[in-house]
Amino acid sequence: MLELRHVSFQVTDNKACQEIIKDLSMCIEDDKFVVITGPNGGGKSTLAKLIMGIEKPTGGQILWNGIDITDMSIAKRAKLQIGYAFQQPPRFKGLKVKDLLSIAHGSELAEEKCCSYLTDVGLCSKDYLDRDVDASLSGGEVKRIEIASLLARQDLKLAIFDEPEAGIDLWSFAKLVETFQKLKEQSLKSIILISHQERIMELADEIIVIDNGKVKERGSKAEILPHLMEQFSDNCAFKK
């Protein structure tokens, strides 16, 4: 179980202090598929980065299966089987896609297995295995390779996907929805998926709305989705 206790995160910008996450407490139960949503700038990615250790909270505690991970490095959290796919993934000059997938997997992956992870994210695998994960890939390609590398981490107990739909075409998005549906059915890990997409929210066991650095609402999709769509239909934060 993941537990956040009174977590806060402040930054100082031009001498002004901004509180991005505000005394936020929540638990994510094991093997749940949780979608985090909410308006742009509400603090969703920051929250994901705090869970992964990319940012350090300025207050509060984060516990993973009862272990206090608040001050742990990203590498240590990765060893505790927590993984994160960035909203804007990094590129690795000189590293081939098949090698990235093997590194993520933790051992040499057979070509056939690499291909199946790439197919799961809507990429025609044979075209990509030997490509470098560098600036020659488009934004949507690198994004899907990043998601495939998290899928290749079979040991994960908590997988965090930050807006997997961002920059992805409609055909690949349909494939991704199918892949997330399969992950949910396997029920082998907790999944936190940050998304604005109704079709992804429909997969959720639970939806958490983060707004202005706080949990604004949380509940089942039956409780949250209908009025969420109503509430935000005018400001285009959510797309069908």
Ligand SMILES: Nc1ncnc2c1ncn2[C@@H]1O[C@H](COP(=O)(O)OP(=O)(O)OP(=O)(O)O)[C@@H](O)[C@H]1O
């Ligand atoms: N290191 C930082 N320094 C200054 N401001 C920051 C920093 N990190 C985040 N912010 C600000 O905090 C707010 C929350 O950012 P965050 O990326 O977490 O939002 P989000 O909910 O993921 O938004 P979106 O839906 O647009 O991806 C934004 O206003 C952002 O500009």
